[in-house]
């Protein structure tokens with residue numbers, strides 16, 4: 001397997017580095033290169049190259065932005081009311097409960113609300129874990145991105161699924177909703193998506209949250225689960241709670257009963273309209289973020305892929321590479 005190969009190469013390099021001062025004294029490498037060779041492999045290099053899940057009891061292990069998944073299931077690329085997008089990424093995997101949720105939301109939204117069908121974006125990798133690109137979270141098979149663009153009435157080709165662009169729901173000023181694309185159907189879809197008890201949170205851009213707050217009328221119980229976050233104007237991000245019995249799966253703190261349409265939303269709009277801070281000439285450049293290694297994940301993640309754990313150099317933080325899951329926090333929001 002590729003990850004074993006990667007590890008073997010690193011170890012060989014390390015052995016070579018250690019012995020190159022030895023008998024023949026020939027090939028030498030610098031201490032810096034030797035240290036480089038001994039660096040632990042980023043966990044994303046291991047999990048990001050796994051093509052398939054191994055059949056076993058399903059389990060979400062760790063936190064949304066620091067974990068992995070056993071016994072994941074693949075969402076079929078086509079269903080009666082959904083199509084999976086960007087198939088080359090191989091991220092249409094999830095805990096079986098997430099797969100079931102997406103299938104059910106797709107068919108319910110069509111039957112009960114008249115939504116044409118779901119275009120499903122990234123869920124998780126076959127065994128979850130950190131990804132080579134994008135997303136701080138989506139690691140334990142309980143997160144799914146669903147496009148806000150309705151599914152077209154035809155089966156998309158593989159190529160179309162790679163190339164069709166998603167639609168942003170923001171107007172040109174980025175502070176108001178795009179009235180040409182946003183419809184009452186979107187409100188019904190997000191309401192429907194939030195109603196299932198297994199849903200912990202749904203992330204949308206603050207402008208979308210504001211549109212939902214305005215459209216909800218007296219029926220406001222569902223709004224609390226809809227959480228404003230950066231990005232998330234091309235898609236919404238559903239996060240399920242830890243499945244019952246999955247010890248070692250870490251939920252986020254429970255939400256209060258507030259619908260989030262008052263002070264919290266006002267504060268988000270203050271952030272969105274805040275002028276950028278003037279550059280500070282004395283500010284030190286931020287330290288580069290170290291990628292997560294196996295040592296940063298729960299021990300069961302290393303066991304799951306059969307890889308040895310090398311000691312981590314420093315406390316790592318989940319990295320950010322794309323705006324859609326920007327600003328990872330302890331809670332992975």
Ligand SMILES: [Zn+2]
Pocket residue numbers: 135138143144145237324325
């Ligand atoms: Zn997401």
